[in-house]
Amino acid sequence: xxxxxxxxxxxxxxxxxxxxxxxxxxxxxxxxxxxxxxxxxxxxxxxxxxxxxxxxxxxxxxxxxxxxxxxxxxxxxxxxxxxxxxxxxxxxxxxxxxxxxxxxxxxxxxxxxxxxxxxxxxxxxxxxxxxxxxxxxxxxxxxxxxxxxxxxxxxxxxxxxxxxxxxxxxxxxxxxxxxxxxxxxxxxxxxxxxxxxxxxxxxxxxxxxxxxxxxxxxxxxxxxxxxxxxxxxxxxxxxxxxxxxxxxxxxxxxxxxxxxxxxxxxxxxxxxxxxxxxxxxxxxxxxx
Amino acid sequence: xxxxxxxxxxxxxxxxxxxxxxxxxxxxxxxxxxxxxxxxxxxxxxxxxxxxxxxxxxxxxxxxxxxxxxxxxxxxxxxxxxxxxxxxxxxxxxxxxxxxxxxxxxxxxxxxxxxxxxxxxxxxxxxxxxxxxxxxxxxxxxxxxxxxxxxxxxxxxxxxxxxxxxxxxxxxxxxxxxxxxxxxxxxxxxxxxxxxxxxxxxxxxxxxxxxxxxxxxxxxxxxxxxxxxxxxxxxxxxxxxxxxxxxxxxxxxxxxxxxxxxxxxxxxxxxxxxxxxxxxxxxxxxxxxxxxxxxxxxxxxxxxxxxxxxxxxxxxxxxxx
Numbered sequence: 001x002x003x004x005x006x007x008x009x010x011x012x013x014x015x016x017x018x019x020x021x022x023x024x025x026x027x028x029x030x031x032x033x034x035x036x037x038x039x040x041x042x043x044x045x046x047x048x049x050x051x052x053x054x055x056x057x058x059x060x061x062x063x064x065x066x067x068x069x070x071x072x073x074x075x076x077x078x079x080x081x082x083x084x085x086x087x088x089x090x091x092x093x094x095x096x097x098x099x100x101x102x103x104x105x106x107x108x109x110x111x112x113x114x115x116x117x118x119x120x121x122x123x124x125x126x127x128x129x130x131x132x133x134x135x136x137x138x139x140x141x142x143x144x145x146x147x148x149x150x151x152x153x154x155x156x157x158x159x160x161x162x163x164x165x166x167x168x169x170x171x172x173x174x175x176x177x178x179x180x181x182x183x184x185x186x187x188x189x190x191x192x193x194x195x196x197x198x199x200x201x202x203x204x205x206x207x208x209x210x211x212x213x214x215x216x217x218x219x220x221x222x223x224x225x226x227x228x229x230x231x232x233x234x235x236x237x238x239x240x241x242x243x244x245x246x247x248x249x250x251x252x253x254x255x256x257x258x259x260x261x262x263x264x265x266x267x268x269x270x271x272x273x274x275x276x277x278x279x280x281x282x283x284x285x286x287x288x
Numbered sequence: 289x290x291x292x293x294x295x296x297x298x299x300x301x302x303x304x305x306x307x308x309x310x311x312x313x314x315x316x317x318x319x320x321x322x323x324x325x326x327x328x329x330x331x332x333x334x335x336x337x338x339x340x341x342x343x344x345x346x347x348x349x350x351x352x353x354x355x356x357x358x359x360x361x362x363x364x365x366x367x368x369x370x371x372x373x374x375x376x377x378x379x380x381x382x383x384x385x386x387x388x389x390x391x392x393x394x395x396x397x398x399x400x401x402x403x404x405x406x407x408x409x410x411x412x413x414x415x416x417x418x419x420x421x422x423x424x425x426x427x428x429x430x431x432x433x434x435x436x437x438x439x440x441x442x443x444x445x446x447x448x449x450x451x452x453x454x455x456x457x458x459x460x461x462x463x464x465x466x467x468x469x470x471x472x473x474x475x476x477x478x479x480x481x482x483x484x485x486x487x488x489x490x491x492x493x494x495x496x497x498x499x500x501x502x503x504x505x506x507x508x509x510x511x512x513x514x515x516x517x518x519x520x521x522x523x524x525x526x527x528x529x530x531x532x533x534x535x536x537x538x539x540x541x542x543x544x545x546x547x548x549x550x551x552x553x554x555x556x557x558x559x560x561x562x563x564x565x566x567x568x569x570x571x572x573x574x575x576x577x578x579x580x581x582x583x584x585x586x587x588x589x590x591x592x593x594x595x596x597x598x599x600x601x602x603x604x605x606x607x608x609x
Contacts, residue, residue: 018410018412021407021410021412022412024407025404025407025408025412025418028404028422029418029421029422032421032422032424032425032480033421033424035437035438035441035447036424036437038441038447039433039437039440097331098331098332098335099332101328101329101330101331101332102328102329102331102332104328105325105326105328105329106329109321109324109325109328110325111321111322111325111326111329112322114325117329117332117333117336120336121332121336124336124340126536126594127340127587128536128539128540128586128587128590129540130540130563130566130583130586130587131343131344131347131583131584131587132339132340132343132344132347133343133347133570133583134343134347134350134570134576134579134580134583135342135343135344135346135347135350135580136339136343137570137571138346138350138357138576139338139339139342139343141357155335155339157331158331158332158334158335158338158339159331159332159335160335160339160340165332189324190321190324190325190328191324194328215427216430218431219428219430219431219432220430221430221432221542221543221546222542222543222567225546226567226571237431237432238432240432240433240436241432241436241547244436244439244547245550252440255436255440256437256440258433259432259433259434259436259437260433262431262432262433263428263431263433263434266427266428266431267424267428270420270424270427270428274420274423277423277427278419278420278423278487281423281484281487281488282487282488282490282491283491
């Protein structure tokens, strides 16, 4: 008798626990997403409706706020989007090329001083950027690069996002060495091994690095803030901030419309590549 | 016998000759190999020297000078540092704000991330969905758009106050322009982005062998005991990793405070993050020398924090080997 009763009690209890967990998780989901949904739905509402109703579904669905926001500054948001896109694409190319070269050198080549440079590279991962920020600015100022996109893009071609080197090093280490050895036997030099063996086998990590690189450049605020002074060359983040200052406090729906548009590309990337991104985060955390 | 020795000698001579030739050949190819290797490293190496090492040394030098980007730097000795230590109330305010933010946001974020990760690891359906939804804020949280959103939620006529008014009939203040609450809205924004440490926790939880829990439950250990005796100790390396990364990140927080306070760090400096103060001194007031000193003080503080956490790790972080 007791044998029959105990499992059913514990099963009931575990059912209760499960229901409780689900309720908790759904509540958290709702609380976390509510601000975002409010932002998106408010962007379709006229201002007076944002203030009068807290419903997430607009009574009157209107795109007015988008056209008001798009042309709300002397330079249109279209320009900001093009600028951001251009900078982000160049950054992705730069990061992929330079970081994969460095990661290849650190994992596949036995050159003099390798461990020394590798330790320094890991050191830059931990080092806060503040120490180098001001002299970098002075350097770019003297080169005449301030108010151009060069200070934002050139560092990416010089593998200055050490995080991506680290990510690729972890991945390259998993590619069997026998492949390189066989290729060396066949007379391949390091460049051919890099192009013909390592890169084709590294599509997953290259994709992860590309997406993160795009998103971080897209979201970057500090570097554009100090290097870009002309409204014509603003990125979306700078444009949005200027918009808050100029008219945002009076026109909430236009502000939300532009905020939604600024987040949209990142959200789309997230929808398509969330598994890749999540795996990227998980592996950097684990394989230390 | 003789013939065999002879043959062996001949063999030895042959290999020695081979080796000599190979050596001469290898020295050339050794150099060529080194050269090729360094050509892979070259972009990083240039960047490291020109954009990291050089600037780091140069900012150390600038921190002992008076410099405004126009005139040549003027050596002032340790004047900048002594002013930071004894004659700059805004520095101390910035320290207080930053430490409050770090001390509140990091543990809250990690505790929340761990709790949710443990719940998700119970083999529930919809794991992928929840994981993705919880991760989303981490991904978009750095955007100005989200800081703007936060500003509108906690404004006087914002979302929060409207909910409070309709549910409780309570008229809330403007949370972002009240000095006592402004910083806490930023802490909440940081905690909202608990997704990325949560994913790392989940990956860590996956690596704990399931049979340990089975053995423990046969021995009569309840869920709480299993969590305290198995999950938590085995997860300490991951907790440590997350804590270090999140602490460094929290010290660097900038965008949210900048957008919420219009770049001022207000109201009355209550959101004056260290990075924001640094930005104002360097790029608004153009006190480059002083800002360099501020930067180095921050680097040293973060360095001490990191060193202390690595030292403390040996007392609480559990490693298999």
